[in-house]
Amino acid sequence: KAGVTQTPRYLIKTRGQQVTLSCSPISGHRSVSWYQQTPGQGLQFLFEYFSETQRNKGNFPGRFSGRQFSNSRSEMNVSTLELGDSALYLCASSATSDVTEQYFGPGTRLTVT
Amino acid sequence: DQQVKQNSPSLSVQEGRISILNCDYTNSMFDYFLWYKKYPAEGPTFLISISSIKDKNEDGRFTVFLNKSAKHLSLHIVPSQPGDSAVYFCAASGYNTDKLIFGTGTRLQVFP
Numbered sequence: 063k064a065g066v067t068q069t070p071r072y073l074i075k076t077r078g079q080q081v082t083l084s085c086s087p088i089s090g091h092r093s094v095s096w097y098q099q100t101p102g103q104g105l106q107f108l109f110e111y112f113s114e115t116q117r118n119k120g121n122f123p124g125r126f127s128g129r130q131f132s133n134s135r136s137e138m139n140v141s142t143l144e145l146g147d148s149a150l151y152l153c154a155s156s157a158t159s160d161v162t163e164q165y166f167g168p169g170t171r172l173t174v175t
Numbered sequence: 176d177q178q179v180k181q182n183s184p185s186l187s188v189q190e191g192r193i194s195i196l197n198c199d200y201t202n203s204m205f206d207y208f209l210w211y212k213k214y215p216a217e218g219p220t221f222l223i224s225i226s227s228i229k230d231k232n233e234d235g236r237f238t239v240f241l242n243k244s245a246k247h248l249s250l251h252i253v254p255s256q257p258g259d260s261a262v263y264f265c266a267a268s269g270y271n272t273d274k275l276i277f278g279t280g281t282r283l284q285v286f287p
Contacts, residue, residue: 104277161268162209
């Protein structure tokens with residue numbers, strides 16, 4: 063069974079631009095969660111989608127948004143990029159809404175210059 | 176407000192010795208705790224977990240201890256191996272949160 067895949071793996075953007083990251087969950091998994099990892103902050107929860115509905119949201123500004131498609135693939139969008147958005151963005155999927163059974167993708171490394 | 180804290184950003188241990196990674200939490204409603212291991216350029220992978228009804232869970236070289244009164248958990252790796260060198264994250268979930276709350280991570284280096 064293929065694991066969680068994220069594209070692109072690396073991305074460089076300029077302040078003020080917007081970016082879209084993609085996550086394909088493990089086949090059959092309906093829940094997708096997104097996390098931001100920065101040095102000193104660990105993994106911070108962004109949001110979770112389950113069957114195309116946002117089930118949970120972390121404490122991030124409205125510039126961060128996401129969606130999930132009917133095939134469970136998910137996208138995350140960040141508008142008006144800031145230098146502080148430079149981070150590793152991780153996606154995790156699980157078969158049910160039980161987030162303690164998540165499988166993580168390798169992440170997308172976003173650098174904002 | 177960091178509800179899950181890993182106060183040691185790094186730890187260096189000799190091969191064959193014990194590695195002890197610590198994690199503290201503030202939310203008494205957390206009832207399930209997990210440890211993840213992360214290598215560079217890879218996503219975190221689940222290592223071991225413990226429910227709040229237990230105070231110890233063991234899986235091979237890895238043992239997690241939970242002290243509910245102190246709101247503290249620790250991961251013991253015995254014996255440590257160079258392949259254990261990675262960043263370790265603890266995470267928690269509970270009645271009042273249906274998402275995982277992660278700590279900031281501890282970088283473990285096991286040297287020969």
